[in-house]
Amino acid sequence: MTPTGYVINLAASPDRMAHARxxxxxxxIRPERVEGLDGRQxxxxxxxxxxDARARAYMGRSMTGGELGCFVGHRRALTALVESGAPLAPVxxxxxxxxxxxxxxxxxxxxxxxxxxxxxxxxxxxxxxxxITTPVAEIAGAHLVRAHYFPMLxxxxxxxxxGALAYLEAAEEIFCPAxxxxxxxxxxxxxxxxxxxxxxxxxxxxxxxxxRSGGDRGAHGRAPGxxxxxxxxxxxxxxxxxxxxxxxxxxxxxx
Numbered sequence: 003m004t005p006t007g008y009v010i011n012l013a014a015s016p017d018r019m020a021h022a023r024x025x026x027x028x029x030x031i032r033p034e035r036v037e038g039l040d041g042r043q044x045x046x047x048x049x050x051x052x053x054d055a056r057a058r059a060y061m062g063r064s065m066t067g068g069e070l071g072c073f074v075g076h077r078r079a080l081t082a083l084v085e086s087g088a089p090l091a092p093v094x095x096x097x098x099x100x101x102x103x104x105x106x107x108x109x110x111x112x113x114x115x116x117x118x119x120x121x122x123x124x125x126x127x128x129x130x131x132x133x134i135t136t137p138v139a140e141i142a143g144a145h146l147v148r149a150h151y152f153p154m155l156x157x158x159x160x161x162x163x164x165g166a167l168a169y170l171e172a173a174e175e176i177f178c179p180a181x182x183x184x185x186x187x188x189x190x191x192x193x194x195x196x197x198x199x200x201x202x203x204x205x206x207x208x209x210x211x212x213x214r215s216g217g218d219r220g221a222h223g224r225a226p227g228x229x230x231x232x233x234x235x236x237x238x239x240x241x242x243x244x245x246x247x248x249x250x251x252x253x254x255x256x257x
Contacts, residue, residue, distance in 0.1 A: 007031040007092040010075035018096040041071025056177040062231030064223025069179040080166040095157040097205035104201040110142035123165025123193035128158030134243040151243035152194040158202035192246040
């Protein structure tokens, strides 16, 4: 059966959707468009569910409108996955470009995830830098690892339905960008995975739904002690990741 891939896209960007559709069609995935939210002109403090105080405490700064739009787009895509009843689906931003090895690896990975008894929530297939991992399997020459410290960049992910449900429950309140939220949720559950070599890159143009579209995000609405708050967040999550790497099997058995 042809898998569905959800593509987050703005109605004002049909060229980007055409680009993404061609990429997915070329790799045997049926594209389904998910309406993105153009947050660039939105004040996040006016958006229902956004908690600026928590954002400043966790991130050390306020979120930008672009980050808010990206967050909402990913939440809509995972809602579509849950409502479809499918056991899993890839979710893409609209600026993707598949690498050559995706022809070989992606169908095998989707088949493996469908039939495996692995308890997984998400696989990042676009990550460029991995830290704190444990090898899990070799699939069509690609290496799947448990990503205890879940990698950033959210342009190409495979989600299980269980993972989508868990993320949506955690993401009702908005206090950090989508990829930070994925790290927050999946580093704590230890059910995030990744390939050691990305199958999908960000494309040649900037995505207009990306949290990274425009502006100096790090300087936006900085709280006092921004640097210390950022370092505290990073080290807390690395400590959780190391704990799972060292004791993860025992912790999962007891949960």
